[in-house]
Amino acid sequence: MMYKVSIITVNLNNGPGLERTIKSVLSQTFSDFEYLVIDGASTDSSSEVLSRYSNRIDYWVSEPDKGVYQAMNKGIRASSGDYVWFLNSGDTFADTCALEKMMAACNGEDILYGDLMLQEGKKMWRKNYPDKVRLSHLLFEALPHPAMMAKRALLIELKGFDESLRIVADWAFYTLAIFKNNASYKHLAEPLSLFYFDGLSSKVENQELIENEKRKVLDNHFHNLLQEMEDLIKLNAVRDRLNQSKTLRLLNAFRILKMTDIL
Numbered sequence: 001m002m003y004k005v006s007i008i009t010v011n012l013n014n015g016p017g018l019e020r021t022i023k024s025v026l027s028q029t030f031s032d033f034e035y036l037v038i039d040g041a042s043t044d045s046s047s048e049v050l051s052r053y054s055n056r057i058d059y060w061v062s063e064p065d066k067g068v069y070q071a072m073n074k075g076i077r078a079s080s081g082d083y084v085w086f087l088n089s090g091d092t093f094a095d096t097c098a099l100e101k102m103m104a105a106c107n108g109e110d111i112l113y114g115d116l117m118l119q120e121g122k123k124m125w126r127k128n129y130p131d132k133v134r135l136s137h138l139l140f141e142a143l144p145h146p147a148m149m150a151k152r153a154l155l156i157e158l159k160g161f162d163e164s165l166r167i168v169a170d171w172a173f174y175t176l177a178i179f180k181n182n183a184s185y186k187h188l189a190e191p192l193s194l195f196y197f198d199g200l201s202s203k204v205e206n207q208e209l210i211e212n213e214k215r216k217v218l219d220n221h222f223h224n225l226l227q228e229m230e231d232l233i234k235l236n237a238v239r240d241r242l243n244q245s246k247t248l249r250l251l252n253a254f255r256i257l258k259m260t261d262i263l
Contacts, residue, residue: 003106005033005099005149006081010071010088015045017090017196022053024092030100034058036078038071069161069169076155083112085149086170090196094147098192102149110183111174113148114192124194131187135179135222139214142171147193150174154183167206168213176221 007025011018018037025035039046039062050060059078065071068088076084083106085099093099094117106112116127129144130137158177161169177183218225 001108002032003082003103003108004080005030005083005085005103006075006079006152007033007035007085007087007099008072008075008079009035009037010040010068010075010086011037011042011046012040012068012071012089013042013044013046014089015042015049018046019049019053021087021089021092022049022057025087026053026056027096028093028099029097030103032103033099034079034081036060036075038065038075038078039063040065040071066163067166069163069165072170073160073163076152076160079152081152083149084152084155087146087193091146092194094191094194098190101190102188102192105186105188107186109186110154111143111148111150111177111185112188113143113185114188114190116144116147117191117194118197119194120197126191128189129187131189133178133185135175135225138171138175142168143174144193144195145170146195147191148174150177150183154181162217165213165217167210168217171214172217175217180221 009018009021009025011021018039022035022037035056035058037050037057037060039050039060041062041064047062050057050062054060061074061078065074072086075086085102087093098114102112102114113129115129118125118127127144133143154177155173158173158181161173163169165172178185
C-alpha cells in the first residue's frame, strides 16, 4: 500500500537554512508528498525564499505564533497526508532517496524512524538508534525527530505537541505514544536526515530546562516509576563522571579494569 506523506518545515528568521531545507525536500526521488512551510512572521530573507519557491510549496503561511510547537501543531492541522514528517528549517534529508527508503520500509506502523547524521561546524558524524525502544533509553536520549514520521491520525488522536513545553514536546509525544498508547514503531537502520547543532535543544544552557521538562512529563504520566527513574538518572551521572576519569580510562585501555566492573 502506498501512503501519502506531509513534510512540514517550521521556520523563524532563518532564510538561508529555510532555502537549504526546501531544496532538500524538492530533490527527493519519492514524489507522493505534500510540502508545507509554517513561518512565524520572519523579518529576515525568509519571505523572499518563500516567494521564490511558492509555486512548489503546497501550503505556506507566515504569521506570528507562540513557539515552535504551536507552529508544528498548525502544520498538522493544515496537512492531509497519511504520515507527517517534520524537517525543520536548516535541516535536510541525508540524500535524495531518504523519503523513498522510508516509504519502502513502511508497512503501516504508527511511527517510523531512521538514523541521523549530525553536523557541528565542520565536524559530522552518524548517530545510530536502537530497533527496540526502552523507556530507560528515552530518559537520556530522544528519538531522531528530523529522521522520523508518524501517522497523522495518531498525532490528531493525541492532540499533537504539548505547547506548554518549550523544548521537549516532541520527546514527550513519542514517549507517551509508545509507552502509554502502545503505538507501533519500526526502525530503519539508514541515515535519513542531517541535523545541524544550532537549535534550542542543542544549547548547553538549555540542558537544565530540558531535564526539568522531562521530569514534569514523567511525573504527570509515570508517577509510580518516577523514583526508579530518578535513581537511574543519578547512576548514569556517576557513570559519566567515571568515564571522564583519566586514570580509569587508562586502566580500561590496558584491560586492567573494565568500566562495567564498577557499575
